Amino acid sequence: MIATIKAEQLEAMGVLLDATQSLRTEVTVGVSGRHLHVCQEHVEILFGKGHSLTPIRGLSQPGQFACEEQVNLRSAKGEIQNVRVLGPVRPETQVELSLTDTFRLKLDVSVPVRMSGKTEGSPGLTLVGPAGEVELERGVIIAQRHIHMTPEDAAAFGLTDKQMVAVACGDARQVVFGNVVVRVSNEYSLDFHIDTDEANAAGVKTGDKGYLVRPTLSYQLPITNLLG
Amino acid sequence: MIATIKAEQLEAMGVLLDATQSLRTEVTVGVSGRHLHVCQEHVEILFGKGHSLTPIRGLSQPGQFACEEQVNLRSAKGEIQNVRVLGPVRPETQVELSLTDTFRLKLDVSVPVRMSGKTEGSPGLTLVGPAGEVELERGVIIAQRHIHMTPEDAAAFGLTDKQMVAVACGDARQVVFGNVVVRVSNEYSLDFHIDTDEANAAGVKTGDKGYLVRPTLSYQLPITNLLG
Numbered sequence: 001m002i003a004t005i006k007a008e009q010l011e012a013m014g015v016l017l018d019a020t021q022s023l024r025t026e027v028t029v030g031v032s033g034r035h036l037h038v039c040q041e042h043v044e045i046l047f048g049k050g051h052s053l054t055p056i057r058g059l060s061q062p063g064q065f066a067c068e069e070q071v072n073l074r075s076a077k078g079e080i081q082n083v084r085v086l087g088p089v090r091p092e093t094q095v096e097l098s099l100t101d102t103f104r105l106k107l108d109v110s111v112p113v114r115m116s117g118k119t120e121g122s123p124g125l126t127l128v129g130p131a132g133e134v135e136l137e138r139g140v141i142i143a144q145r146h147i148h149m150t151p152e153d154a155a156a157f158g159l160t161d162k163q164m165v166a167v168a169c170g171d172a173r174q175v176v177f178g179n180v181v182v183r184v185s186n187e188y189s190l191d192f193h194i195d196t197d198e199a200n201a202a203g204v205k206t207g208d209k210g211y212l213v214r215p216t217l218s219y220q221l222p223i224t225n226l227l228g
Numbered sequence: 229m230i231a232t233i234k235a236e237q238l239e240a241m242g243v244l245l246d247a248t249q250s251l252r253t254e255v256t257v258g259v260s261g262r263h264l265h266v267c268q269e270h271v272e273i274l275f276g277k278g279h280s281l282t283p284i285r286g287l288s289q290p291g292q293f294a295c296e297e298q299v300n301l302r303s304a305k306g307e308i309q310n311v312r313v314l315g316p317v318r319p320e321t322q323v324e325l326s327l328t329d330t331f332r333l334k335l336d337v338s339v340p341v342r343m344s345g346k347t348e349g350s351p352g353l354t355l356v357g358p359a360g361e362v363e364l365e366r367g368v369i370i371a372q373r374h375i376h377m378t379p380e381d382a383a384a385f386g387l388t389d390k391q392m393v394a395v396a397c398g399d400a401r402q403v404v405f406g407n408v409v410v411r412v413s414n415e416y417s418l419d420f421h422i423d424t425d426e427a428n429a430a431g432v433k434t435g436d437k438g439y440l441v442r443p444t445l446s447y448q449l450p451i452t453n454l455l456g
Contacts, residue, residue, distance in 0.1 A: 099428035100328050113400055113431065145401075172341055173373075174406030175429070178398070200327035201403070201429035203341065 025157055025212040027147060027192040029169060030060050031199040035084045036071065036095040036127070037116075043089060046071055046129025053087040060191045061148060063088070072128040073097075077106035093127070094119055095140045098197040102142070114141040115181060143195055146181040147212070148188035157212065160184065167192055169210035170202035176213065177202075253385055253440040255375060255420040257397060258288050259427040263312045264299065264323040264355070265344075271317060274299055274357025281315040288419045289376060291316070300356040301325075305334035321355070322347055323368045326425040330370070342369040343409060371423055374409040375440070376416035385440065388412065395420055397438035398430035404441065405430075 044051055047069055055065040069085040073095065080101060094116065102111040109123040124136035147165065154160060161184040168176045169192075177198065192210050199205060271279055275297055283293040297313040301323065308329060322344065330339045337351040352364035375393070382388060389412040396404045397420075405426065420438050427433060 098328075099431065100326075100424060103424075103428075170406070172407060176404035176406070177429075178402030178404070179400060196328060196331075197425050197428040200331075200425040201405075203327065 027167060027190060027210050027212050029199070029204050029206060029208045029210050030191045030193050031204070031206045032096065032143060032193055032195055033084070034073075034080065034095075034097050034101050034196070035066075035086050036073075036093065037086055037090045038093045038127075039091060040089045042093045042127065042134050043069075045132045045134050046127060048131040051131075053085060053089060055087060059086065061188055063187065069129075073105065074126040074128055075105040075107055078104055080105060092117070092119065093134070093136060093139050095125065095127075095136070096143045096195075097140060098195045099142055100197050102140075107140070111140050111142050113144050115144050115146065115183075116141075143193070144181055145177055145179065145192075145194045145198060146183050147190070147192045148183050148185070149190045150186060150188055151184055153190050154182065154184045166213040167210040168213060169204050169208065173201065173203035175202040255395060255418060255438050255440050257427070257432050257434060257436045257438050258419045258421050259432070259434045260324065260371060260421055260423055261312070262301075262308065262323075262325050262329050262424070263294075263314050264301075264321065265314055265318045266321045266355075267319060268317045270321045270355070270362050271297075273360045273362050274355060276359040279359075281313060281317060283315060287314065289416055291415065297357075301333065302354040302356055303333040303335055306332055308333060320345070320347065321362070321364060321367050323353065323355075323364070324371045324423075325368060326423045327370055328425050330368075335368070339368050339370050341372050343372050343374065343411075344369075371421070372409055373405055373407065373420075373422045373426060374411050375418070375420045376411050376413070377418045378414060378416055379412055381418050382410065382412045394441040395438040396441060397432050397436065401429065401431035403430040 038046070043053060054068040056068050057066050059065060065087050067085040067087045070082045071085065073080045073083055096116075097111060099111070105125065107123055107125065112122055114122065119139045119141060122138045123140050124138050125140055127134040127136060147167070149157070149159070159165065159182045161182060163182045165180050165182055166176050166178045167180050168174070177194065180192070204210070266274070271281060282296040284296050285294050287293055293315050295313040295315050298310045299313065301308045301311055324344075325339060327339070333353065335351055335353070340350055342350065347367045347369060350366045351368050352366050353368055355362040355364060375395070377385070377387070387393065387410050389410060391410040393408050393410055394404050394406045395408050396402070405422065408420070432438070
């Protein structure tokens with residue numbers, strides 16, 4: 001799990017990352033396309049009374065799956081068709097878009113960058129399914145980039161839940177992503193989740209490698225010294 | 229032109245940037261949406277015999293302008309409508325897309341990340357104008373991120389044409405972009421050009437600020453020391 005970061009690669013980007021050996025950590029990139037999670041009430045409105053979601057393949061996080069079911073997203077000024085539902089059902093319906101998608105839908109209210117489940121103050125839109133439509137009042141977010149990991153991973157990396165780290169990835173389009181939230185749970189497995197804008201900006205795809213970087217106290221002295 | 233970089237901001241990203249005072253340089257972000265440059269022959273096929281481009285507003289680079297003219301881009305499996313033509317006319321037609329756009333068009337051949345004018349081996353597509361269509365054999369690229377600057381800027385920053393630097397930008401979605409090419413010419417003005425994927429991944433828009441970063445020899449010693 002712990003790999004040696006390529007110092008010359010980071011140097012070529014003009015960035016100097018956390019230097020302690022234990023933090024030169026390779027993570028796998030997982031790219032999330034636009035998708036939605038739905039509550040059971042909305043499943044039945046969109047796909048028919050008594051309907052339950054049909055899994056077609058598992059996702060990187062245990063127990064999560066892509067479904068056969070798709071919906072169209074409709075705003076006052078645009079539409080995106082055939083958006084995948086992910087299961088299992090959740091207590092609240094939530095639509096996860098890229099910023100590019102939100103411009104394509106010309107949403108009136110700006111869509112916040114949020115962790116999953118934090119939908120307060122987010123805009124809604126219309127979900128169009130084969131059996132009916134749902135006027136969502138809120139629940140449209142841009143997913144904040146994050147790393148899932150187990151408590152064992154977190155202990156090995158010296159990280160805690162909700163800590164902010166950075167991840168370097170990409171080859172011809174190298175990028176260091178800041179504001180990456182660490183999410184720790186027994187139910188997770190190690191994966192660095194970004195959306196399609198982030199993946200395309202770095203030219204990476206699911207399965208590519210990134211390098212986890214963490215600001216540490218050990219850095220404060222050299223920063224103070226060097227930046228005066 | 230030379231501003232003090234926010235060290236605490238960079239520290240929060242876990243990255244330590246070039247530390248010499250002269251390189252803490254603020255640059256303005258310019259976001260390029262998908263667009264195309266066209267040769268005069270294609271202008272006349274697309275918009276009518278004897279037609280010349282109609283400027284509607286100037287761009288950040290002197291002499292460059294957005295045009296009233298738009299075309300649709302058509303591939304075997306997709307279409308993007310109303311893509312803006314930029315003027316003046318060029319010797320060769322060139323279409324600049326984001327990686328997201330290329331997925332939307334489902335192009336069979338992957339689109340290379342290139343500097344403007346470097347179209348060797350790039351795929352084509354069909355341009356659809358009000359007066360006719362052009363089957364482009366090549367010329368579809370993803371623009372490599374770059375910074376335009378004058379020779380005076382370059383001298384002030386200690387940079388030369390074609391040098392690679394990095395640029396940090398963004399607030400809630402902080403990103404350090406590597407592989408940024410410096411372009412120096414008397415005909416340029418200082419501007420950091422990225423595409424919509426890159427802008428959206430960082431949550432920035434035209435007019436926002438970035439911080440120019442450069443790897444320097446002065447860094448090699450601390451990197452060697454710290455990374456062992």
